[in-house]
Amino acid sequence: MTAAAPPGAAGAPAEAALVAALLALDPAGLGGVALRGPPGPARDRWLALLRRLLPGDAPWRRMPPGVGDGRLLGGLDLPGTLRAGRKVAERGLLAEADGGVLLLSMAERLPAAAALRLAAALDTGAVRVERDGLALCHPARLGLVALDEGLEEERPPAALLDRLAFHLLLDDVPHDEAVPASLRAARARLRRLLPPSPAIIEALCATAAALGIASLRTPLLALRAAQAAAALAGRRAVAGADAALAARLVLAPRATRLPAPEEADAAEAPPPEAGPEAAAGAPGEAEAHPLPDIVLAAARAALPPELLARLAAAAPVAGATAGGEGRKGPARQAARRGRPVGTRAGDPRAGFRLSLVETLRAAAPWQRLRHAGGAGQRIAVRREDFRILRLRRPAETTAVFVVDASGSAALHRLAEAKGAAELLLAACYARRDRVALISFRGTGAELLLPPTRSLVRARRCLAALPGGGGTPLAAALEAARALATTERRQGRTPLLVLMTDGRANISREGRAAGRAQAEADALASGRALRREGCAGAVLVVDMAPRPLPFARELAEALGAPHLPLPAAGPAALSAAVQQAAARLAGHGATA
Amino acid sequence: MTGAANGAVNGAAAPPRRRAAVPRAAARAAREAVLQETAPGRRTPYPFSAIVGQEEMRLALLAAAVDPGIGGVLVFGDRGTGKSTAVRALAALLPPMQAVRGCRYACDPADRALCEDCRRRRARGALPGHSLPVPVIDLPLGATEDRVVGTLDLERALTAGVKAFEPGLLARAHRGFLYIDEVNLLEDHLVDLLLDVAASGENLVERDGISIRHPARFVLIGSGNPEEGELRPQLLDRFGLSVEIRTPEGLADRVEVIRRRDAFEREPEGFAALWAEEEAATRQRIAAARSRVGRMATPVAVLEAAARLCLALGTDGLRGELTLVRAARAVACLEDAAAVTEAHLRRVAPAALRHRLRRNPLDEAASTTRVERAMAEVWGA
Numbered sequence: 001m002t003a004a005a006p007p008g009a010a011g012a013p014a015e016a017a018l019v020a021a022l023l024a025l026d027p028a029g030l031g032g033v034a035l036r037g038p039p040g041p042a043r044d045r046w047l048a049l050l051r052r053l054l055p056g057d058a059p060w061r062r063m064p065p066g067v068g069d070g071r072l073l074g075g076l077d078l079p080g081t082l083r084a085g086r087k088v089a090e091r092g093l094l095a096e097a098d099g100g101v102l103l104l105s106m107a108e109r110l111p112a113a114a115a116l117r118l119a120a121a122l123d124t125g126a127v128r129v130e131r132d133g134l135a136l137c138h139p140a141r142l143g144l145v146a147l148d149e150g151l152e153e154e155r156p157p158a159a160l161l162d163r164l165a166f167h168l169l170l171d172d173v174p175h176d177e178a179v180p181a182s183l184r185a186a187r188a189r190l191r192r193l194l195p196p197s198p199a200i201i202e203a204l205c206a207t208a209a210a211l212g213i214a215s216l217r218t219p220l221l222a223l224r225a226a227q228a229a230a231a232l233a234g235r236r237a238v239a240g241a242d243a244a245l246a247a248r249l250v251l252a253p254r255a256t257r258l259p260a261p262e263e264a265d266a267a268e269a270p271p272p273e274a275g276p277e278a279a280a281g282a283p284g285e286a287e288a289h290p291l292p293d294i295v296l297a298a299a300r301a302a303l304p305p306e307l308l309a310r311l312a313a314a315a316p317v318a319g320a321t322a323g324g325e326g327r328k329g330p331a332r333q334a335a336r337r338g339r340p341v342g343t344r345a346g347d348p349r350a351g352f353r354l355s356l357v358e359t360l361r362a363a364a365p366w367q368r369l370r371h372a373g374g375a376g377q378r379i380a381v382r383r384e385d386f387r388i389l390r391l392r393r394p395a396e397t398t399a400v401f402v403v404d405a406s407g408s409a410a411l412h413r414l415a416e417a418k419g420a421a422e423l424l425l426a427a428c429y430a431r432r433d434r435v436a437l438i439s440f441r442g443t444g445a446e447l448l449l450p451p452t453r454s455l456v457r458a459r460r461c462l463a464a465l466p467g468g469g470g471t472p473l474a475a476a477l478e479a480a481r482a483l484a485t486t487e488r489r490q491g492r493t494p495l496l497v498l499m500t501d502g503r504a505n506i507s508r509e510g511r512a513a514g515r516a517q518a519e520a521d522a523l524a525s526g527r528a529l530r531r532e533g534c535a536g537a538v539l540v541v542d543m544a545p546r547p548l549p550f551a552r553e554l555a556e557a558l559g560a561p562h563l564p565l566p567a568a569g570p571a572a573l574s575a576a577v578q579q580a581a582a583r584l585a586g587h588g589a590t591a
Numbered sequence: 592m593t594g595a596a597n598g599a600v601n602g603a604a605a606p607p608r609r610r611a612a613v614p615r616a617a618a619r620a621a622r623e624a625v626l627q628e629t630a631p632g633r634r635t636p637y638p639f640s641a642i643v644g645q646e647e648m649r650l651a652l653l654a655a656a657v658d659p660g661i662g663g664v665l666v667f668g669d670r671g672t673g674k675s676t677a678v679r680a681l682a683a684l685l686p687p688m689q690a691v692r693g694c695r696y697a698c699d700p701a702d703r704a705l706c707e708d709c710r711r712r713r714a715r716g717a718l719p720g721h722s723l724p725v726p727v728i729d730l731p732l733g734a735t736e737d738r739v740v741g742t743l744d745l746e747r748a749l750t751a752g753v754k755a756f757e758p759g760l761l762a763r764a765h766r767g768f769l770y771i772d773e774v775n776l777l778e779d780h781l782v783d784l785l786l787d788v789a790a791s792g793e794n795l796v797e798r799d800g801i802s803i804r805h806p807a808r809f810v811l812i813g814s815g816n817p818e819e820g821e822l823r824p825q826l827l828d829r830f831g832l833s834v835e836i837r838t839p840e841g842l843a844d845r846v847e848v849i850r851r852r853d854a855f856e857r858e859p860e861g862f863a864a865l866w867a868e869e870e871a872a873t874r875q876r877i878a879a880a881r882s883r884v885g886r887m888a889t890p891v892a893v894l895e896a897a898a899r900l901c902l903a904l905g906t907d908g909l910r911g912e913l914t915l916v917r918a919a920r921a922v923a924c925l926e927d928a929a930a931v932t933e934a935h936l937r938r939v940a941p942a943a944l945r946h947r948l949r950r951n952p953l954d955e956a957a958s959t960t961r962v963e964r965a966m967a968e969v970w971g972a
Binding site for chain 1: 669670671672673675729730731732733734735736737738739742743744745746748749750752754757759760772773776780799800816817818819820821838839842845846848849850852853854856857
């Protein structure tokens with residue numbers, strides 16, 4: 001794992017086992033777990049533990065990345081339909097996993113659309129299908145295990161994380177000694193648990209608020225975790241220790257701010273190793289301190305250690321290391337990507353996807369006629385009935401502004417870039433474009449605005465932009481390259497807009513190394529960027545009052561047009577970017 | 592769901608009909624779930640009256656229930672604030688409606704805009720009516736276009752060789768509500784389609800060799816989280832009211848939300864019974880307000896006040912003014928006031944206007960602030 005540990009860290013091996021036990025007690029109520037860590041023995045052992053703890057007949061399904069709606073939600077069972085001569089439905093993965101667990105591989109790359117389908121199922125405990133001429137509703141009360149193998153900034157979609165009780169960072173093989181072999185008794189106890197006392201609910205809500213957790217789903221999930229913990233510990237009602245455990249496991253990994261220190265004394269917290277049995281102390285232990293304090297102290301003790309650093313940085317720093325060595329090259333699956341926008345008659349053999357339902361529909365009216373010759377009872381589908389899916393690749397682009405924030409002109413340039421970013425978002429959100437902003441100054445580059453199409457978010461991120469310092473052009477290009485690679489992996493076309501005056505003076509390593517070295521580094525980074533296939537997708541906006549030849553040289557190295565715009569206002573800038581985007585889209589559209 | 596013509600049979604439990612056509616294999620029979628509609632979560636919905644806070648959203652939904660002409664509600668806000676819960680809870684509050692017996696579109700017997708079947712039947716005599724619950728139809732994510740607009744009935748085409756139309760969600764939502772969760776992430780081609788139907792009040796189907804039109808007038812209710820993406824401006828304008836919803840700040844409110852939610856999940860029926868009285872009272876209020884809304888007096892001074900505010904804000908077109916007045920009237924009816932007053936306008940102005948302001952990316956002020964500022968300037972504090 002990289003050092004840039006993400007939010008989500010309940011680390012200790014005993015806790016990992018505890019999470020598995022709680023989740024196995026009430027998968028649907030808790031929503032599930034985001035399990036962050038590389039594939040390996042630790043993860044396999046954890047999954048095996050969870051599976052062992054679930055009831056024997058609970059379904060265990062795996063959802064592959066890129067699964068289609070038909071398989072996920074359910075749809076028409078074609079062989080069955082053809083055999084029976086009437087519509088036969090097929091359940092999807094969500095309905096199949098009802099009462100059990102759905103495993104989600106590579107959750108960090110889950111598209112937003114799929115995440116929302118999962119979220120809808122988690123919210124309603126059912127999956128509604130309105131597809132292929134079918135209207136169905138199946139129960140889908142399931143727990144989700146989102147396997148998150150993301151590096152650095154890659155995270156599963158927020159809409160999904162919000163609904164999963166546990167965010168677990170798995171870096172060690174779980175210790176399952178503390179977990180009972182069978183949860184049957186605990187499961188029965190959970191069903192008969194007494195209602196929680198108001199003090200418990202208040203403690204969880206107050207702790208969530210103190211940690212800056214806005215969503216109301218979180219305290220609710222924490223309450224369910226506390227209930228499961230009480231059942232696991234053999235109690236008839238939720239006790240303070242259960243709430244403290246829930247705060248550690250559910251609330252702490254989501255903290256967005258540090259609780260006000262007050263009489264902060266981390267020693268008050270229950271020892272982090274406290275298993276359910278150890279923590280089984282009577283509610284009497286809470287007498288010395290009011291419950292909210294105890295719960296908050298528990299959460300505070302479990303705060304991920306790097307939280308402070310992360311909060312101080314406010315915005316994640318783009319990995320300035322070469323980002324190109326990913327598991328998968330910048331593979332671009334042209335014709336197979338995209339969303340269906342309809343069908344047309346055609347031959348499916350040319351690599352197009354056959355739309356079976358539409359094909360059947362086209363064939364249906366002719367069946368009488370075709371059977372007139374008395375040719376059996378089977379459905380006669382002829383070549384002219386074939387309907388193929390028309391896919392439109394979402395011509396999504398991500399405009400990445402790489403803005404020189406060095407020196408005296410910084411504030412001005414940043415304001416222009418910010419204005420242009422907002423104008424772009426306002427103008428092209430119909431086209432579903434995204435905007436990102438990297439600023440570079442001093443000794444390195446920083447991702448100020450991760451790719452977004454939300455004006456709200458953009459405004460929030462761009463509110464305060466620091467400026468001044470050296471010009472680390474090479475580092476900026478490396479950061480841009482890393483971001484471009486991520487974007488391309490997710491099927492979007494990055495468009496880099498480099499706004500600089502070209503006065504590079506910081507080397508790639510971030511040292512003030514003299515102009516010649518800095519320029520050589522920048523050119524090398526530029527050429528690397530070009531080799532990665534970004535040619536034609538870069539725009540160099542020269543903002544110097546008197547353009548230097550180096551900027552032009554850099555543009556050539558990048559294979560990019562050089563646009564001297566010493567006083568480009570936001571409007572002119574966004575117009576130039578839109579032109580470039582249109583050119584890109586011209587290359588990108590497919591059948 | 593409620594308005595479905597075909598009988599509701601639970602897919603898992605009921606054996607397939609015409610079993611003889613399917614040879615053996617019980618395992619397969621289990622998989623071949625019958626295609627009738629199963630009751631989607633026939634679970635007790637969370638009571639509308641039990642929602643904590645969120646006054647603006649509740650008022651907007653009630654106003655839309657009183658006067659469908661307001662044109663729908665958009666609920667935009669933070670994650671986990673109970674947007675969907677509120678909309679789904681609304682269904683239980685709507686007074687039943689009269690519909691033509693046997694009509695697949697649930698036409699109103701008293702209405703002139705009927706479907707073709709009903710028009711033919713009326714030519715032959717009076718239309719028999721019966722009482723139906725108002726449909727609140729969910730447009731689930733991943734719905735395909737054929738299910739939204741309706742299409743060729745595949746089964747009848749295959750078995751009988753008949754070209755028959757199978758109505759879609761738009762037909763089911765006729766005279767009721769169409770709810771789209773995560774509306775900002777709806778596929779573009781579905782958005783275009785919805786806009787077209789919402790504007791014309793009629794669904795025109797030209798596909799699979801079918802050519803049919805049927806009335807489809809519904810109140811569009813959308814919800815979403817702005818952090819996931821913006822809504823297309825064309826769709827934004829289509830909603831009469833737009834509500835911004837935030838997580839409750841106060842600890843007491845938050846505790847109350849969790850307490851009620853836990854009580855509800857623990858024992859849905861018991862919890863609903865606790866709130867039954869309040870629910871009935873709200874239902875009464877809606878029914879009474881509906882009967883009043885046609886007669887509610889709207890003084891010229893109020894119309895002028897609305898016009899002055901819209902002028903000051905520079906909203907596009909007249910829709911803003913119309914919605915503002917209609918929503919204020921609905922609120923006045925809900926409160927059993929004698930006439931619409933400026934106070935009613937004040938309560939609904941942010942919801943009616945905040946999404947109609949010209950976007951100015953360089954103006955930092957949130958649109959709600961702009962509306963409030965204008966109200967203070969035009970009408971005085």
